[in-house]
Amino acid sequence: MASGIKDKVAVLGMGCSKFGERWDCGGEELMVEAYLEAMEDAGIETNQVEAAWFSTHIDEIGVGKGGTPLSTALRLPNIPVTRVENFCASGSEAFRGAVYAVAAGACDIALALGMEKLKDTGYGGLPAGQQGTLNPLWSANGSAPGNFAQLASAYRAKHGVSKEDLKRAIAHVSVKSHENGAKNPKAHLRRPVTEEQVMNAPMIAEPLGLFDCCGVSDGAAAAIVTTPEIAKSMGKDNLITVKALQLALSNGLESQHNSWDGSYFHTARIAAKRAYEEAGIKNPREEVSMMEVHDCFSITEMVTMEDLFISPEGGAVKDVMDGFYDADGQVPCQIDGGLKCFGHPIGASGLRMLYEMYLQLQGRAGERQLKDPKIGLTHNLGGAPMSNVCSVAIIGAQGV
Amino acid sequence: MVGIKAYGGYIPRLRLSRKAMAQANAWFSPGLMGQAKGERSLANWDEDSVTMAVEAARDCLNGTTRDDIDGVYFASTTMPFADRQNSGILSAALTLSEDIPAADVTSSQRAGTTALLTALNAVNGGAGKCQLVAAGDKRKARSASNQEFQFGDGAAALLVSGDDGIARFLGSHSITVDFVDHFRGEEEEFDYGWEERWIRDEGLIKIVPRAVKGALEKAGVSGDQIDHFVFPCTFPRIPQTIAKQCGIDPEKVRDNLGAVCGETGTAHALVMLVDALQDAEPGQKIVVAGFGQGCDALVFETTPALKDLSGRNGVKGSLANRKEETNYMKYLAFNGLVELEKGMRAEVDKKTALTTTYRKRDMLFGLVGGRCTKCGTAQFPRSRICVNPNCQAVDSQEPYSFADKKGQILSWSADYLAYSMDPPSHYGMITFEEGGRFLCDITDVEPGTIDSGMNVRMVFRIKDFDDRRGFRRYFWKAVPEL
Numbered sequence: 001m002a003s004g005i006k007d008k009v010a011v012l013g014m015g016c017s018k019f020g021e022r023w024d025c026g027g028e029e030l031m032v033e034a035y036l037e038a039m040e041d042a043g044i045e046t047n048q049v050e051a052a053w054f055s056t057h058i059d060e061i062g063v064g065k066g067g068t069p070l071s072t073a074l075r076l077p078n079i080p081v082t083r084v085e086n087f088c089a090s091g092s093e094a095f096r097g098a099v100y101a102v103a104a105g106a107c108d109i110a111l112a113l114g115m116e117k118l119k120d121t122g123y124g125g126l127p128a129g130q131q132g133t134l135n136p137l138w139s140a141n142g143s144a145p146g147n148f149a150q151l152a153s154a155y156r157a158k159h160g161v162s163k164e165d166l167k168r169a170i171a172h173v174s175v176k177s178h179e180n181g182a183k184n185p186k187a188h189l190r191r192p193v194t195e196e197q198v199m200n201a202p203m204i205a206e207p208l209g210l211f212d213c214c215g216v217s218d219g220a221a222a223a224i225v226t227t228p229e230i231a232k233s234m235g236k237d238n239l240i241t242v243k244a245l246q247l248a249l250s251n252g253l254e255s256q257h258n259s260w261d262g263s264y265f266h267t268a269r270i271a272a273k274r275a276y277e278e279a280g281i282k283n284p285r286e287e288v289s290m291m292e293v294h295d296c297f298s299i300t301e302m303v304t305m306e307d308l309f310i311s312p313e314g315g316a317v318k319d320v321m322d323g324f325y326d327a328d329g330q331v332p333c334q335i336d337g338g339l340k341c342f343g344h345p346i347g348a349s350g351l352r353m354l355y356e357m358y359l360q361l362q363g364r365a366g367e368r369q370l371k372d373p374k375i376g377l378t379h380n381l382g383g384a385p386m387s388n389v390c391s392v393a394i395i396g397a398q399g400v
Numbered sequence: 401m402v403g404i405k406a407y408g409g410y411i412p413r414l415r416l417s418r419k420a421m422a423q424a425n426a427w428f429s430p431g432l433m434g435q436a437k438g439e440r441s442l443a444n445w446d447e448d449s450v451t452m453a454v455e456a457a458r459d460c461l462n463g464t465t466r467d468d469i470d471g472v473y474f475a476s477t478t479m480p481f482a483d484r485q486n487s488g489i490l491s492a493a494l495t496l497s498e499d500i501p502a503a504d505v506t507s508s509q510r511a512g513t514t515a516l517l518t519a520l521n522a523v524n525g526g527a528g529k530c531q532l533v534a535a536g537d538k539r540k541a542r543s544a545s546n547q548e549f550q551f552g553d554g555a556a557a558l559l560v561s562g563d564d565g566i567a568r569f570l571g572s573h574s575i576t577v578d579f580v581d582h583f584r585g586e587e588e589e590f591d592y593g594w595e596e597r598w599i600r601d602e603g604l605i606k607i608v609p610r611a612v613k614g615a616l617e618k619a620g621v622s623g624d625q626i627d628h629f630v631f632p633c634t635f636p637r638i639p640q641t642i643a644k645q646c647g648i649d650p651e652k653v654r655d656n657l658g659a660v661c662g663e664t665g666t667a668h669a670l671v672m673l674v675d676a677l678q679d680a681e682p683g684q685k686i687v688v689a690g691f692g693q694g695c696d697a698l699v700f701e702t703t704p705a706l707k708d709l710s711g712r713n714g715v716k717g718s719l720a721n722r723k724e725e726t727n728y729m730k731y732l733a734f735n736g737l738v739e740l741e742k743g744m745r746a747e748v749d750k751k752t753a754l755t756t757t758y759r760k761r762d763m764l765f766g767l768v769g770g771r772c773t774k775c776g777t778a779q780f781p782r783s784r785i786c787v788n789p790n791c792q793a794v795d796s797q798e799p800y801s802f803a804d805k806k807g808q809i810l811s812w813s814a815d816y817l818a819y820s821m822d823p824p825s826h827y828g829m830i831t832f833e834e835g836g837r838f839l840c841d842i843t844d845v846e847p848g849t850i851d852s853g854m855n856v857r858m859v860f861r862i863k864d865f866d867d868r869r870g871f872r873r874y875f876w877k878a879v880p881e882l
Binding site for chain 1: 744748753763764783788810820829835836853
């Protein structure tokens with residue numbers, strides 16, 4: 001029986017570029033921006049990095065399908081660089097690779113860096129990509145918002161929620177994230193919005209309006225990991241260690257078998273259960289201090305609250321409206337603004353979530369700082385409700 | 401002995417108001433206001449002559465075994481492919497046997513009657529036992545032309561078999577003469593027509609009676625015995641004049657459906673025949689004539705079995721499934737008569753992998769998935785390992801068609817971001833009552849009219865156009881049953 005990842009790996013340093021419409025720079029510069037901050041935070045030199053994992057998903061925009069864009073931009077000393085892609089969960093996948101390498105003893109210090117340059121495509125939203133040769137022949141002609149919007153209709157049908165009540169609850173999800181994002185100097189969208197603004201915004205994919213959709217941004221985020229022993233030997237204290245790293249992938253059940261009702265993420269529930277077990281968490285609603293979840297769309301965040309077993313099934317609407325996930329609520333969620341306002345550079349997002357949890361746990365989150373958080377959870381999802389990759393990671397202070 | 405065994409019809413749901421058409425064009429051609437009466441059928445953006453023929457054929461074959469069909473004909477002058485067998489697409493969509501011949505019948509407005517006659521002759525001559533004839537047209541006409549007011553979109557299908565069926569074939573006569581009332585050159589988009597008075601006086605009135613009289617004579621039937629005279633013609637009173645010349649009571653001339661549908665090209669003689677069969681009593685005699693570089697005339701006599709044929713829309717049921725359209729711009733857009741700004745999302749290359757298309761042909765054309773012989777789970781697409789988490793048997797699935805299975809909407813969205821010719825793009829997870837599901841495009845739907853739990857039926861439609869290469873690909877979509 002595997003012993004799990006808990007407390008075997010510590011975060012030595014992290015960095016994150018300013019997210020947003022970075023007309024001023026390309027992917028290489030974004031990588032360097034996140035990397036230099038992480039290196040300074042870790043207090044190491046480039047020649048101390050022994051292996052790297054690089055996540056970027058939309059490969060057509062300049063960087064190509066290998067690891068050399070990272071290696072070249074950072075002038076890495078000819079170390080192994082593995083490029084990983086797992087849809088929008090790619091950043092968590094890079095982190096997983098680096099953490100596992102350290103835990104395995106294959107290297108002492110490893111780098112995970114995720115980057116996406118989306119704003120050179122000319123698209124307002126995510127660029128419309130190629131899907132291979134078979135999928136486009138039969139898959140619905142949809143978009144990300146339309147795929148995630150499916151959750152809303154199924155959720156309403158299952159829990160008997162009216163269109164109006166659901167629309168207002170998901171509006172509150174976005175209002176909360178805008179409030180948080182306004183306090184984050186690195187966030188893409190920094191303007192608070194009202195519930196009425198959100199509810200009256202132009203429709204993108206029913207029932208999701210413009211403010212129910214996350215920002216499409218350029219950005220990069222990086223983590224440097226090592227063992228707790230090495231970190232201590234380098235003079236680090238207040239170590240933040242990895243408590244759980246789980247990944248669950250759809251196997252066709254949701255999209256092909258009638259046992260799934262369309263209102264939740266089958267994979268998220270599995271990944272969450274495994275992560276809580278790995279981290280030794282018995283009652284997540286009480287034990288998780290804060291979360292960064294994959295709020296690509298407001299409805300995604302709302303149903304995820306149930307999938308992570310924080311809200312009871314059918315209880316997310318009430319919790320959201322009660323402010324349970326607001327900055328001053330019991331389990332603050334998207335305290336950095338989330339994908340919604342910090343932005344969503346695909347390959348970077350999983351690492352960006354960890355970056356905020358890391359800052360909060362170290363008490364370095366500035367104006368956004370929560371009071372004494374112990375356990376931070378990140379939930380990073382790629383794909384669509386009916387077929388996806390779901391990562392749940394938990395980090396916290398060593399010994400907690 | 402040979403006859404028609406079953407019929408089916410399909411008229412697309414949208415009906416464009418001729419008043420709206422005339423008003424949009426009156427600034428340019430005030431005379432069109434004289435045609436501002438009734439409505440014409442309008443195919444949705446994802447329909448063409450093949451998809452409409454598939455719907456008519458499915459209506460025709462409803463409740464009939466398809467295993468017996470040993471030949472298929474598709475008639476149209478608006479076939480989507482000039483060099484790719486269009487009847488092959490029809491045959492695949494209907495999951496007919498691959499071990500049968502198929503033929504495209506085209507290049508004349510009488511191609512529909514010619515296809516029917518060919519099938520009747522083949523079966524009569526012993527070359528087949530049961531053959532399917534389908535005709536469909538989505539005709540293109542210039543904006544503000546008379547043709548766009550006269551034309552409609554639609555299809556009809558007939559099953560021909562070696563017994564009397566519902567209408568026994570009594571005889572026919574054909575005339576072939578290069579009378580060019582209109583033509584469309586190889587690379588032309590639109591027809592070019594000659595003076596109407598000449599078409600009427602030298603063409604219709606002289607050629608059609610020759611064919612009809614010849615057919616009546618061969619059938620051993622006199623004109624006054626005819627109960628229904630089916631002859632598509634947009635000239636008022638000319639069918640009555642022709643009927644009189646042939647000894648047929650002018651009262652027996654069938655309505656050309658001009659007011660409610662418009663003329664559906666090569667399909668129209670068959671559309672009108674199906675409409676006649678839906679009105680006919682057993683023991684009635686019907687003449688069908690199709691004009692175009694000559695004329696085909698066929699004589700039938702209905703049998704008592706006519707009244708037993710049920711479970712189909714035919715033309716009447718299809719006409720009753722109607723949605724008024726008053727937006728002339730939409731008609732222009734659906735027919736490629738105006739260039740809309742489609743945005744960046746329409747730029748995605750729609751190149752189709754022909755290898756994949758062929759390998760997955762039963763899935764893509766026939767909506768054939770799999771059913772696990774171990775646990776009974778129906779699933780789409782068919783795969784080597786069963787999707788049921790409690791089964792996962794390997795190589796246990798037999799082909800299983802979803803085309804006629806009842807489905808329901810589990811989840812849906814109306815998407816304004818994804819590119820669609822008719823936004824918002826509707827799609828959703830469709831679950832089938834007997835098992836299986838997939839995320840599916842939803843078509844023939846108005847915003848605000850659908851929700852989870854609604855029943856759907858599956859239809860064969862155009863999935864995407866590859867304008868760069870002149871290709872189009874087909875797949876199945878869900879239509880809500882309101």
